[in-house]
Every structure is written in structure tokens, then in C-alpha cells.
Amino acid sequence: MYACGLTVYARGHIGNFRTFVALDLLRRTLRHVAGFDVRQIVNFTDVDDKTINASRAAGESLRAYTDRYITAFREDAAALGIEPVEAYPRATDEENLRAMVEMVAALEARGHAYRSDGSVYFRIATDPDYGRLARLDHEGIMPGARIDSDQYAKHDARDFVLWKASAPGEPAWDFGVGPGRPGWHIECSAMALRLLGEPPIDIHAGGVDLIFPHHENEIAQSEGATGAPFARFWVHVEHLLLDKGDKMSKSEGNILTVSDVLARGRRASALRYVLLSTHYRKQLRFTWDSLAQAEEALTRIMDCLARLDGVTAAGSNPAMQARAAAAREAFAAMMRSDLNTPGALGVVFELVRDVHAALDAGEVAAGDAAVLRGAFDHCDRVLGVIALRRAEEEAPPIPVDEIERLIAERRAARGRRDFATADRIRDDLQGRGIALEDSAAGTRWKRV
Ligand code: AMP
Ligand code: ZN
Numbered sequence: 001m002y003a004c005g006l007t008v009y010a011r012g013h014i015g016n017f018r019t020f021v022a023l024d025l026l027r028r029t030l031r032h033v034a035g036f037d038v039r040q041i042v043n044f045t046d047v048d049d050k051t052i053n054a055s056r057a058a059g060e061s062l063r064a065y066t067d068r069y070i071t072a073f074r075e076d077a078a079a080l081g082i083e084p085v086e087a088y089p090r091a092t093d094e095e096n097l098r099a100m101v102e103m104v105a106a107l108e109a110r111g112h113a114y115r116s117d118g119s120v121y122f123r124i125a126t127d128p129d130y131g132r133l134a135r136l137d138h139e140g141i142m143p144g145a146r147i148d149s150d151q152y153a154k155h156d157a158r159d160f161v162l163w164k165a166s167a168p169g170e171p172a173w174d175f176g177v178g179p180g181r182p183g184w185h186i187e188c189s190a191m192a193l194r195l196l197g198e199p200p201i202d203i204h205a206g207g208v209d210l211i212f213p214h215h216e217n218e219i220a221q222s223e224g225a226t227g228a229p230f231a232r233f234w235v236h237v238e239h240l241l242l243d244k245g246d247k248m249s250k251s252e253g254n255i256l257t258v259s260d261v262l263a264r265g266r267r268a269s270a271l272r273y274v275l276l277s278t279h280y281r282k283q284l285r286f287t288w289d290s291l292a293q294a295e296e297a298l299t300r301i302m303d304c305l306a307r308l309d310g311v312t313a314a315g316s317n318p319a320m321q322a323r324a325a326a327a328r329e330a331f332a333a334m335m336r337s338d339l340n341t342p343g344a345l346g347v348v349f350e351l352v353r354d355v356h357a358a359l360d361a362g363e364v365a366a367g368d369a370a371v372l373r374g375a376f377d378h379c380d381r382v383l384g385v386i387a388l389r390r391a392e393e394e395a396p397p398i399p400v401d402e403i404e405r406l407i408a409e410r411r412a413a414r415g416r417r418d419f420a421t422a423d424r425i426r427d428d429l430q431g432r433g434i435a436l437e438d439s440a441a442g443t444r445w446k447r448v
Contacts, residue, residue, distance in 0.1 A: 001023075001026075001027070001030075001038060001039070001040045001041070001201070001202060001203040001204070001205060002040075002041045002043075002188070002191075002192040002195075002196060002201055002203070002204050002205070002231075003019075003020075003023050003040065003041070003042045003043075003085075003204075003205040003206060004043065004045075004188055004205070004206035004207075004210055004214070005042040005043045005044050005045065005073075005088070006044060006045065006069070006073050007045040007048060007050060007051065008044050008045065008046050008051060008066040008069035008070055008073070009048075009050040009051040009053075009054040009055075009065075009066070009069065010054070010069060010255075011069055011072045011073075011076075011257045011259070012069070012072070012073050012076060012257065012258075013248050013255035013256060013257055014240060014248065014255075014256050014257065014258060014261065014271065014275070014286065015207075015239060015240040015247070015248035015255070016207075017076060017077075017080060017082075017258060017271075017275060018237065018239070018240040018275045018284060019206065019207045019237040020042075020077060020080075020082055021080060021082060021272060021275040021276055022237040022275070022276070022280040022339070023040075023205050023235070023237070024080075024081075024082045024083055024384070025276055025280070025335075025339055025341060025382060025383075026203075026205070026235060026339060027040055027083060027085070028083065028381060028382040028384065029335045029336070029339060029382055032381040032382055033332045033335050033336060033382060034336070038086075039086045039196065040085040040086055040087075041085065041086065041087050041088075041089065041191065041192065041195050041196060042085050042087075042088055043088070043089050043090070043091065043187065043188060043191050044066070044070055044073070044088060044089070044090045044091065045091055045184060045187060046062065046063075046066040046070070046090045046091050046092050047062060047091050047092050047171065047181055047182065047187075048184050051065070051066055052170055052171065062092070062171050063092070066090075070088075070090070072259075075259075076257070076258035076259065079258055079262065079268040080258060080268050080271065080272045080275075080388075081268070081269070081272055081384040081385070081387065081388040083384075087195055089191045089194075089195060091182060091187040091191070092171075092173075095194070096187070096190060096191050096194065097173050097175055097182065098175050099190040099191065099193070099194040100163070100182045100186045100187060100190040101163070101175040101176045101177050102176075102190070103162075103186060103189060103190045103193075103221065103222075103225045104120055104162045104163050104177045104186065105176060105177060106225040106226070107120075107122065107162065107221060107224050107225050108120065108177075110224060110225065110227075111126060112126045112127070112220075112221075112224040112225075113162055114155065116154070116155070117165060118165030118178060118179075118180065119161055119162075119163060119164045119165045119180065120161070120162045120163040120177055120178075121154055121155070121159045121160065121161055121162060122159055122160050122161075122162055122217070122220060122221060122224070123155070123156070123159055124156060124158045124159055124160075124220065125156060126224070127220045127223075127224060129219075129220075129223070130158075130216065130220050131216060132216075132219075133211060133212075133215055133216050133219060133234060134211050134212035134213075134215075134216050136212065136216070160183060160185060160213065160217050161183040162182075162183050162185075162186050162221065163177050163178070163180050163181070163182060163183065163186070164180050164181055164182070164183055165178070165179070165180045166179065166180050166181055184214065185213075185214055185217035185218050185221060186221055188214070188218050189218045189221045189222040189225075189230070192204065192218075192222070192230075192231075193222060193226070198228070199222060199223075199226050199228040199229060199230055199231075200228060200229040200230055200231055200232050201230070201231050201232070202231070202232050202233065203231065203232065203233045203234075203235055204218070204230070204231035204233070204234055204235070205234070205235040205236070205237070206235075206236060206237070207236065207237050207238075207239065208236045208237065208238050208239060209239070210236070211234075211236055215234065218230065219231075236281075237280045237281075238280065238281055238282055238283045238284070239283055239284075240275070240283075240284045240285075240286055241283055241284065241285050241286065242254060242256075242285075242286060243285065243286065243287050248286075256286070258271065261291070264288075266291050266295075267295070267389070267392055268388060268392065269298055269385050269388040269389040269392055270291050270294040270295045270298060271291065271294075272384065272385055272388060273294035273297060273298060273385050274286070274290050274291055274294045276341050276383065276385075277294070277341060277342060277345060278341075278342070279338075279339070279340065279341060279342055280339055280341070281338075297345075297349075298385060298386075298389055300349070300352055301348065301349075301352060301376070301385075301386060302386070302389060304352045304355050304356060304376075305373060305376060305386070307355070307356070307359055308355065308359075308364070308369040308372055308373050309369070309373075311359070311364050311365065311366050311368075311369035312366060313362075313364075313365045313366060314365060314366060314367075315365040315366070315367060316365050316366075316367030316368050316371075317363055317364065317365055317368050319363070320358060320363065320364055320365075320368035320371065320372060321368060321371050323351070323354060323358075323372070324351075324368075324371045324372050324374065324375040325375075327347055327348075327350070327351040327375045327379070328375050328378045328379070330347045331344050331347045331348070331378070331379045331382075334346075334347055335382055341383075344379065344382070344383070345383075347379070348376070348379050348383070351372075351375060351376070355372055396433075396434065396447060397432055397433040397434065397447070398429070398432055398433070398434060403429065403434055403445050406425050406428075406429060407436065407443050407445065409421075409425060410422045410425040410426060410436075410443070411443065413425065429445070430448065433447060433448045434446070434447065434448065435447070435448050
């Protein structure tokens with residue numbers, strides 16, 4: 001599976017992460033429900049007009065500038081419990097640039113490309129199937145679609161650039177088709193086929209904004225260069241919108257990042273819950289209220305698990321064992337049905353309700369409790385919210401470096417006999433869930 005990743009000129013927003021969480025659900029369903037081995041690629045677009053302009057404005061090299069947002073992506077993805085994928089290629093890695101140049105040369109050799117002003121273009125008139133994915137008529141352009149931000153000297157307005165002659169001062173590479181840089185579309189075609197092998201690849205995925213022209217152009221290039229179909233399945237995730245109904249987009253400046261949400265004291269597990277609770281083919285309107293509801297929903301699941309942990313009666317009850325098995329099957333059926341996450345969450349909450357009722361009636365023994373917990377864990381191998389919540393609860397509420405820095409500050413304050421400051425630091429930490437214990441050996445901290 002190849003998924004179009006982030007254009008790393010800014011920190012990814014929660015709209016981008018809606019797509020990445022949805023694809024994580026797909027990955028986990030393929031692995032844990034369908035039993036496939038998954039090899040998944042998520043790329044970083046680290047060269048285009050936006051990354052070049054932003055790095056110049058920051059006075060940094062393209063590599064150093066984009067590195068920062070790649071690191072931020074990894075942090076945010078980890079916070080949201082997104083499973084790491086098998087490879088994260090960058091467009092500007094040399095082996096990828098060479099693969100792009102090879103594809104451009106193959107397109108030239110097969111008569112699909114032409115040169116103009118030092119750039120190489122794909123000639124759409126040579127591809128009778130062009131527009132099939134986006135269901136365009138041959139002349140048509142989809143309204144509201146994302147069009148290349150780059151402007152070039154093209155023969156036909158629909159033609160798109162494969163390899164772009166660089167302007168003075170822009171980064172340029174020369175691996176055989178002349179000095180320049182890759183067009184956005186060729187990056188993905190070449191990286192997908194280099195890392196996943198012979199076409200067709202199984203699944204190609206991304207947000208709905210990419211259907212046209214990006215994915216349409218990827219198909220035209222890949223099939224033009226290889227003569228084989230490019231991808232068996234296309235998966236497109238609908239957009240996350242802001243409260244007012246505006247599309248969240250970096251170029252519009254109306255964005256919210258994962259770290260913005262965490263800085264407001266919300267938990268990543270709640271954000272993951274919100275992002276997966278709407279079916280991936282429906283638009284998702286983000287509100288702060290939806291995060292509060294997610295918190296409540298997660299608390300209900302965690303409370304139920306805590307009650308199960310407290311069961312001590314020996315033995316087991318066949319009805320409870322059957323109930324757990326039915327939940328596992330119903331959950332799997334929902335996920336198999338085009339990743340029906342709302343339905344899958346419905347299965348989990350029916351189980352929560354039935355478990356509470358059975359516990360109230362004294363029908364759950366210790367053997368059943370283990371099997372029921374196993375059913376929740378089975379669902380969570382795909383949902384990934386319970387594991388995230390547990391990890392959050394185990395982690396100190398404040399980063400360890402910060403605790404240690406405050407302990408050092410307090411020690412310094414005491415050293416200069418500023419007991420008011422020392423006490424304030426201790427009280428502050430206490431208020432944030434960390435208790436300090438002083439002894440002859442020094443100060444230790446623990447969770448309250
Ligand atoms: P970009 O950094 O714009 O290239 O986007 C990275 C990924 O996020 C692509 O798969 C996009 O289709 C997807 N994406 C961009 N904006 C949104 C949004 N508002 N909601 C969901 N997915 C999005
Ligand atoms: Zn792409």
C-alpha cells in the first residue's frame with residue numbers, strides 16, 4: 001500500500017491526520033482482521049514550490065527545513081497511536097530521484113513526453129484512458145480540484161510537468177534528463193514502484209483532494225512508463241472540516257495541529273477517537289465538543305475494563321464466553337464492511353452495556369472477565385484507542401525533563417534560602433499530579 005504523505009513545509013494539521021488515522025485503521029484491519037502481511041509506504045514530499053519558498057523565507061537549506069516537519073510528523077503520528085509503516089521515503093533521497101528520472105526517460109522513450117524550456121511534460125493526448133479515476137470527460141476538469149501550483153510552458157493546458165527546469169538559486173539535480181527537479185506527481189509514481197515492486201501495487205491511498213489531478217496523473221505516468229496497470233484499489237479519505245464548514249488547509253492558514261489540541265489539555269486518545277468515529281468516506285466536522293464527547297466515550301470503556309479487573313469469583317460462565325466471541329465477530333464484520341468504524345464502535349458499546357448488566361447480575365466470573373477483556377483488546381488492535389489511553393495514564397502528566405528541571409530549580413532556590421520559590425515549585429508540581437519526596441539522598445518524584 002502506498003499513501004501520499006505530507007508536504008513538509010509546515011506541521012501537518014489534524015485534517016492531514018484524519019487521513020493518516022483512517023489509513024492506519026485500514027492497515028490494522030488488513031493485518032489483524034483479514035490476516036494479510038502489509039507493506040506500506042508513506043512518502044514525504046520534501047521538494048515543490050511550497051517547500052522551496054518556505055525554506056528560502058526561513059533562510060535554511062531545503063533539507064534542514066523539511067527535516068523539522070518530518071520530525072514533527074513522527075511525533076504527532078506516535079501521539080495518535082498510528083503504527084509506524086515499513087518505509088517513509090523522501091522525494092529528495094538520491095535513489096528516489098534516480099527512479100523518477102528513469103521513469104521520465106521511459107515516458108520519453110515511449111512517446112508520452114516532450115520538452116519545452118528545459119522542462120519535460122507529459123502529453124495527455126497520448127493517454128486515451130486519462131480521466132478514468134476522477135470520472136472526467138476527456139476535456140473536463142473537476143471543479144474545486146487541486147491544480148498544480150506550478151505554472152509552466154505547456155503545449156496543452158492539461159499537460160503536466162514531469163521534470164522541471166529549476167530557476168536560478170533553486171535546488172536542482174541532474175541524473176540524466178537535464179538539471180532540474182521532479183514534478184509532484186512523478187515523485188509518488190516512482191517511489192511507489194521502486195519500493196513496492198512490479199506493478200500493479202495493491203492499494204494506493206490519500207485524501208479526496210488528491211483524486212484529481214494528482215492520482216489521475218500518477219496513473220497516466222506509471223501506466224505510460226510501464227505499460228501495466230498501476231494500482232488495484234484506490235482508497236480516498238474525505239476531508240476534515242472546521243466548525244464553520246471551512247476546509248482545513250495550510251495555505252488558508254486556518255489550521256489546528258495535534259500539538260495545538262494537546263496544548264489545550266485534550267488527550268491524543270480522544271482526538272484519535274474523534275478522527276476514527278466518522279466513516280472515512282464522509283466529511284468530518286471537527287468541534288471541541290466532539291472531543292469532550294470522545295473523552296466521555298473512552299471513560300465509559302475504561303470504567304468497564306476497570307470493573308472487569310475487579311472480578312474475583314472463580315469459575316466461568318458459558319454465556320459470557322459466547323458473548324465475547326460474538327462481539328469479536330461482529331466487530332470484524334463491521335471493519336470488513338468498508339471499514340465501518342461507527343458500526344464497530346457500536347459493537348464495542350453494546351458489549352460495554354452487556355458487561356455492566358452481567359456484572360450487576362453477578363454473572364461474570366474471573367475466567368469470563370479475562371475473555372471479555374480479550375474481546376475489548378481484540379477490537380482495540382484495530383481501533384488503537386484503549387492502548388493509547390493506557391499509555392497516557394501510565395506516562396507522567398508532565399514530561400520527565402521538565403520535572404527534573406523544576407527539581408533542580410527548587411534545589412537552587414533552597415540553596416539561596418528562597419523557600420517561598422521552593423515551596424511554590426513543589427505546590428505547582430503537586431497541582432499537576434507530581435509529588436516530591438525529600439530525603440538525605442536527594443529529591444524523588446512520583447505520580448500523585
Ligand atoms: P498535503 O500535506 O497537503 O500534501 O496532504 C497530506 C495528506 O493529507 C494527503 O493525503 C491529503 O489528501 C490529506 N489531507 C489534506 N487536507 C486534508 C483535510 N482537510 N482532511 C483530510 N485529509 C486531508
Ligand atoms: Zn502522492
